[in-house]
Amino acid sequence: MKVAIYIRVSTEEQAEEGYSIAAQRARLEAYALSQGWEIVQWYVDEGESAKDLNRTDLKRMLKALEQGVFNCVLVYRLDRLTRSVLDLYKLLNMFDKYDVKFKSATEVYDTTTAIGRLFITLVAALAQWERENLGERVRMGMQQKAKEGKWTVSLPPLGYESNDSTLMINHQEAAIVKEIYRLYLSGMGMWKIAKNLNERGIHPRSGKAWGMNPIQYILKNPIYMGTSRYNYRVNKDQYFEVEGVAPAIIPEEEFNLVQQTIESRKDIHPRQATSKHIFSKVLKCGRCGSRLIGKSSHTKRGEKVYYSYNYYCPNKPRGLCDLPNISQNLFEQKFIQMLSKWDFTKEADELAQNEATAAVEDHTETIKEIEQELNGIEKRRSKWQYAWVNEMITDGDFQKRMKEEEEKEKMLRKELEGLTPKEAPLQDSDISEIWTDLKLNWQYMTIEQKKQFVLIALDFITVDKINKDKTPDSVEIKEVRFN
Known part of the structure; x- marks a missing residue:
């Protein structure tokens, strides 16, 4: 019997429960040896869900199945292969078509009889129910967490750091966000902003070049005025916003002004x-x-x-x-x-009355944090100089690093100039x-x-x-x- 072994692990929890790649491999290898079967191919999908058949190695296995490379598929458990009843029917039909047997090392299935097919279908239905039920519980938990004002995404947006589901400002990155808003309100388009930042050596967290999409994401994301949004890409019928989730990087008035500008430019050509x-x-x-x-x-x-x-x-x-x-x-x-x-x-x-009723904001702590960031830039400059003098980095690398630090310092100092320990509200005469x-x-x-x-x-x-x-x-x- 020529056997193809399929292994899948989707989460760290499954690995902890004994479904790790190594654990499945060892048990399946021992099982095939006990049956006297020849293992001709291994197919491993790591970090992929069984909700559909769109998996890298599964697709490779199905292609090899059509070529007659093996005549039996061996898995540790049925739910390693699929958790969908519909997908199970598709796979069983394909196995029948190419005369390939299916075997689970920990479960007894006989796909050659009607009762065997019924049994395996019931098991797959239970697996699908378990997956969908778990998904519902996770979604409900995430929504409740979001409504409580906690950050639910693993990666915080540019300008923030996450500490135990609480967002805090990263002033070095926040300076980039403020620069993007400033450039847009100065009349520059999104593509030109991306080009401007790339030419100045200012990069996003990923280190990749800027494009229009990340610029647009930053300009339209209300998190920068402290409001998080949930279900804005999927499940839009359940979309909601929660205010006060994070400290604001962009004032609400400035954010709203940017949205008005985006709306006003929506129906005209970028050149126009x-x-x-x-x-x-x-x-x-x-x-x-x-x-x-x-x-x-x-x-x-x-x-x-x-x-x-x-x-x-x-x-x-x-x-x-x-x-x-x-x-x-x-x-x-x-x-x-x-x-x-x-x-x-x-x-x-009207504006004076609104300003008078607004709370006077104390920026003393923010100023201290920015000054710490500036001290960090000075320390990194010394390190780059040391590395360059000792020929640990090339002239080109040294110039690039120093330019990046210079741009970061400019943005932070610009932000610092706009802050005072106490800002008094505008008077009528000022307006x-x-x-x-x-x-x-x-x-x-x-x-x-x-x-x-x-x-x-x-x-x-x-x-x-x-x-x-x-x-x-x-x-x-x-x-x-x-x-």
Whole structure:
């Protein structure tokens, strides 16, 4: 009898119960020897569940079965092979088709008779019930643990460390998270943020290069304002959130601002979202109601190239609208005039009241932790220098390590600069001054900053070109709707 032996272990608990790879191998080898069978192949799946047939070595075994490599499959117990009744039927049919016997070393089965098939089916059904029942209990336990504000995932998110299911801030990683939020709110897209971090030698915990998905995960994960989410990928009908699970890395207002920005960029092309057209997606035609589209052109005078940015109605080329092109330069001047007439007193009063009722946060402990992180960077620098001087690392490695430490130090010091032992709430006069600065400093803002403000603050602006003059007064702002 040519025998193929199949072994499976899915958890450490099973290994402790005597189902370890070594234990199964020893017992199965002894069993085959006692029967006088020849072992022609071993198939071992470690750390894989029996919930389906999608297992590496099991698939190899079934392929060899079709090739007639062996004529008997030997397992330690039936549940090592499968815990699904449906999968058991599939396997038994395959064994019958290729005239291959099935044998368990610890259980008595006879698949050649009807009563034997019934018995093995009942055993498989019980195994499936046990697996599903255990799964339900585990899910209920995990959900209850999450509702109690404990961290249920083995690997904590970037910026945190887990201690007995409690999340604590890792300030070195938290600085990276804050940098990602800062870059996004400055107008940079997710792909550009990933490229920026990779070029600066700032890597995630895995050490791999950044991509769009991990950046998006960080920007949309409410854990960074202290709120955990559960069942957001699977079992979405049972999704829930729990506040106060972790200390916040990103203030709630900043997190919500990022979500608004992501939502505002959702329906526009990435190039449009980061283009030089400040009012993309916001301007509406005052004649037909269509969203205006940005268009750029350039002229060359000598060695200099001059760019101009305009907006046009998409219905004009089709003869359905007669709105002339609107220059971004002229409209921006008109927008500044409108900005200077805004009365922010009401908004300032509301924000001042909210700030006054908020608790004054003490950052003394956080400052100490960041200073400890900075001391750690200095110590690592000394180690890299020692290793380089003693030719334990190459010049390239030394430069790379020192650059990484420099970037980490920059982010930590930036975070430190934003903290004081006590932060007093904003006064009404402070908030009014902020709005006044916005009016006065519009001309000093970058295009990305202007675009970011427009996307977040405005739903749409309806405009019209009332004459052919090349002056701001030739543009009329008919309606403004704020977000």
